[in-house]
Amino acid sequence: MTTPRIAVVTGASRGAGKGIALALGATGATVYVTGRTTTTGESALPGTVADTAAEVTRRGGTGVPMIVDHADDAQVAALFEQIRSDHGRVDILVNNAITLPPALTKKGPFWRKPLDLTDLFDVGMRSAYVATYYAAPLLTPGGLVVNTSSFGGTAYMHGPAYGAGKAAVDKMAHDMAVDFRPFEVAVVSLWMGLLKTERTVAAFDANPEMYSGLAATAESVEFPGRIIDALHRDQGRMDRSGRVLVGAELAQELGVVDVDGNRPPSHRPFLGDPPTFSDAVIE
Numbered sequence: 001m002t003t004p005r006i007a008v009v010t011g012a013s014r015g016a017g018k019g020i021a022l023a024l025g026a027t028g029a030t031v032y033v034t035g036r037t038t039t040t041g042e043s044a045l046p047g048t049v050a051d052t053a054a055e056v057t058r059r060g061g062t063g064v065p066m067i068v069d070h071a072d073d074a075q076v077a078a079l080f081e082q083i084r085s086d087h088g089r090v091d092i093l094v095n096n097a098i099t100l101p102p103a104l105t106k107k108g109p110f111w112r113k114p115l116d117l118t119d120l121f122d123v124g125m126r127s128a129y130v131a132t133y134y135a136a137p138l139l140t141p142g143g144l145v146v147n148t149s150s151f152g153g154t155a156y157m158h159g160p161a162y163g164a165g166k167a168a169v170d171k172m173a174h175d176m177a178v179d180f181r182p183f184e185v186a187v188v189s190l191w192m193g194l195l196k197t198e199r200t201v202a203a204f205d206a207n208p209e210m211y212s213g214l215a216a217t218a219e220s221v222e223f224p225g226r227i228i229d230a231l232h233r234d235q236g237r238m239d240r241s242g243r244v245l246v247g248a249e250l251a252q253e254l255g256v257v258d259v260d261g262n263r264p265p266s267h268r269p270f271l272g273d274p275p276t277f278s279d280a281v282i283e
């Protein structure tokens with residue numbers, strides 16, 4: 001019997017993080033699922049870390065719910081201390097937690113939107129640095145760190161706060177990869193396509209005609225988790241370390257398909273190469 005992999009997925013009560021946790025759980029991994037509380041406290045958005053962890057376990061892994069506010073460094077330190085005590089190592093860290101205020105996806109110039117859009121610099125940018133900082137002593141050779149990111153790192157997508165946050169985690173992966181290379185730990189930034197998160201699906205459902213084109217190319221929230229699983233197992237993992245990887249393109253290279261058996265297209269052709277502009281905004 002092989003030892004289960006130890007994974008940490010931050011911000012996994014819903015959205016991309018939840019899907020990634022479930023996909024890793026389905027491979028038998030032990031997945032530490034982090035989020036703030038048992039309720040989001042933000043709106044009617046669903047999901048708790050307990051729900052996600054229970055579903056990870058139902059799928060064949062071991063889900064461990066951890067209440068962690070990624071704005072609080074002491075709570076992040078305590079998370080990794082707990083994992084050190086439980087297992088002594090981390091195999092996969094997915095930096096995904098992000099604060100996305102409701103005004104993020106409204107159209108208009110940044111100065112007409114609330115300043116709280118910059119909250120994602122704390123949870124969404126700095127939080128990736130902090131989690132990796134505390135995970136570093138536990139990451140063993142063969143380990144993998146993934147920052148969840150998007151074409152917003154280069155293209156105009158939701159404006160300069162989102163763009164700067166994504167560009168930052170992309171560069172962070174590049175520079176952390178340099179420091180981790182002697183330790184055979186890979187670090188990448190994963191550009192996911194439009195995902196069928198709870199938030200996105202609600203927008204699709206509210207306006208099916210407007211979003212039918214986008215909906216047809218959207219990825220399930222589990223697709224990035226399947227890609228991360230395959231990347232972690234791939235012998236060429238270190239060759240990709242430090243890079244920004246387009247999920248759909250990496251899936252093609254690694255033979256990964258989405259939950260429906262299809263492979264969503266790369267969004268690169270929609271945005272140009274290099275991507276320069278996107279107006280693919282969910283309002």
Ligand SMILES: NC(=O)c1ccc[n+]([C@@H]2O[C@H](COP(=O)([O-])OP(=O)(O)OC[C@H]3O[C@@H](n4cnc5c(N)ncnc54)[C@H](O)[C@@H]3O)[C@@H](O)[C@H]2O)c1
Binds near residue numbers: 011040
């Ligand atoms: N949704 C998409 O279509 C899409 C596409 C490409 C990339 N992404 C990226 O995926 C990541 C996740 O986006 P999402 O759409 O799933 O967002 P989301 O808002 O649905 O989920 C964010 C998660 O982070 C958690 N979180 C927020 N603040 C936290 C805090 N202080 N401490 C702990 N957890 C906290 C939330 O509870 C939630 O679980 C982001 O980096 C986003 O840029 C999303």
